[in-house]
Amino acid sequence: MRNFYEVNGNVFFNIEKYMVEWEKYIGIYDKNGTEKKGSAQSLGSHVQKLWKNFNEDRSQLDKHYMETAIGLQAYISSFLLPNIERVFSLLVRDENIFAIESLLVTEKEELVISDFGCGPLSGSVAILALVEYLLAQNSKLFAPKKICIYAIDRSEKVVELGAKFVKNSIITDNSISIERLTSPAKISKEIDIALCINVFNEIPEKHRFKTLKSIYDNTHEGALLLIMEPGQEEHAKALGALRDHFIENSENCEIISPCAHNKPCPLSQNTGRKDWCWFRHSWNPPTSLKLIDKYSKIDHHELNFSYLFLQKNKIRSAENYFARCVSDEFALDLKGNKAQFDYFTNNLSSGDKEEFIEMTQYEGGLQKILLCTQTGALESAFMIADPEQKEYRRGRRIKESDELYMRAKERI
Structure with a gap:
């Protein structure tokens, strides 16, 4: 399957323009397209520090790391595109893509996306790329007249930057609206696609179920819910425990993937096993990201993650599997x-x-x-x-x- 940035969007969202906006912001090339080595090396150093705080010592991670100019630039340069690709590559798989198609089989006034803990809108951009891909591949699908994105995040600065990238890449004026909210409780429309990307690992465990339930209760029949977390033992096992609690206490909620069952997760933190449930995706990072990786010594060719993809009253099942x-x-x-x-x-x-x-x-x-x-x-x-x-x-x-x-x- 092609990488998200290779999708040729021609209805709502121009992915090529989005990539131009991203490159312009990270600023590692001059106007002639020549590498600014000093800028790239400096940025790579900040990326490396941020990566270590994420993955090796969370106690050193400043929760306001994206409020500083260099912290935000480091995050956008190294983490944004891989997060978009993780969501896109997952949902475009055979067992998942039918669920997105189910939202486009009839004419629709508006497609509503809620992006909880959205940061710079990586999850929403993945959905925009996926919708463009589906509409280009299947002539029987209907493009909604508008797309509404609820960007739920406490950081106004990071949402504004992500929204700027998107708005500068919109093909038709007023076809995509973005509204920043500080809480899921402030959503005023029923949700079609709810995203929770790399967010539950950053909030206290005691608040996770209640937060997830409040989002799910604001979705309509057939709505989709994607939770994605880092593919690390602690976060994957915690997601398994959240899955069990949520499935047990939510009506009409069915798992599309990855599980072949709705029974308790045998790899959650409530079990004694050392294994954990995680997956990987190999892709071809764009050239500029490879340059950032070179100086930060991070390899983004293989992306790891754990996830749960749900639907309220599942429309139809993918091919049965054992x-x-x-x-x-x-x-x-x-x-x-x-x-x-x-x-x-x-x-x-x-x-x-x-x-x-x-x-x-x-x-x-x-x-x-x-x-x-x-x-x-x-x-x-x-x-x-x-x-x-x-x-x-x-x-x-x-x-x-x-x-x-x-x-x-x-x-x-």
């Missing part, structure tokens, strides 16, 4: 472990055992993955590492008809 892969593949050395070898071969006939031994001679041998199944349980699954067969990467949906060599009968 489970989702929630781990990377890792090899099992049966040659060096007689107990494991016996586990796999004890119930095989002599002929099947010979075939099994022959199949495991592929480089990589037998591979193991972890599945989160329709029953809400975790199961191990095993397959031969045959280079001619498809890989079962983290995040992949697994059908019961998929040719895994065998699933462990014992749940783990």
Whole structure:
């Protein structure tokens, strides 16, 4: 799937103009397009410090970091585009895209987006790019007459900057409106798409459910809700616990992805497992972001995240699947472990055992993955590492008809 910045928007939002606005703001090129090395190096240093505060020592993170000129510039230069790409790349996937399409199958006066903890509107920009992509791909969809964005954030400065980027990229005057609010309680229209991107990890846990419920209660039938958090253990497990509480206490709320079930999350902070549910997306960062990465020593080619995508009274389901892969593949050395070898071969006939031994001679041998199944349980699954067969990467949906060599009968 193409990167968000490659979408050719021609209805509401010109993504190419948006990228120009972004480059103009970060200021690492002169008017002739030549790199301003000193500016790029200085910005990279500030980005590196901000990244360490985000990921290594939250106690050093100033909660007003985007109120300073350099703090805001550092955030916009390095974090804005990857956050847009995370949301766009997730929602454009086969199992999710039908839900966005469901909002565009009939003529609509206005599409209403609420963006809680919006910052510079990264989530909203991803939705604008996605709508442009869908309208270009599917002639049977209807473009809404207007798009209304509720930008919910306490920082007026950062919202104003994000709104400026968007407004300077609008194709038709007055087709997109942006209203900043300080609380979800101030929303006056029913929501079509509710976004909570990288925000719940920054607010006290005791307030998360109440806040999420207040947003959900202001949505109409068929509305969508996306929560996205960093793909780190603490935040992913906390999202699993929030998911369980929310699903248990919210009417008509169904999970579109990533879960194959509505049962308690087997990887939440309420369980004793060390694994956590997270996913990754590889993309091609634009040239200017690669330059910032060079000086900040941050690699944005692979984006990690955890998420939950919901719909109120789900319109229709994506293709049914048995489970989702929630781990990377890792090899099992049966040659060096007689107990494991016996586990796999004890119930095989002599002929099947010979075939099994022959199949495991592929480089990589037998591979193991972890599945989160329709029953809400975790199961191990095993397959031969045959280079001619498809890989079962983290995040992949697994059908019961998929040719895994065998699933462990014992749940783990």
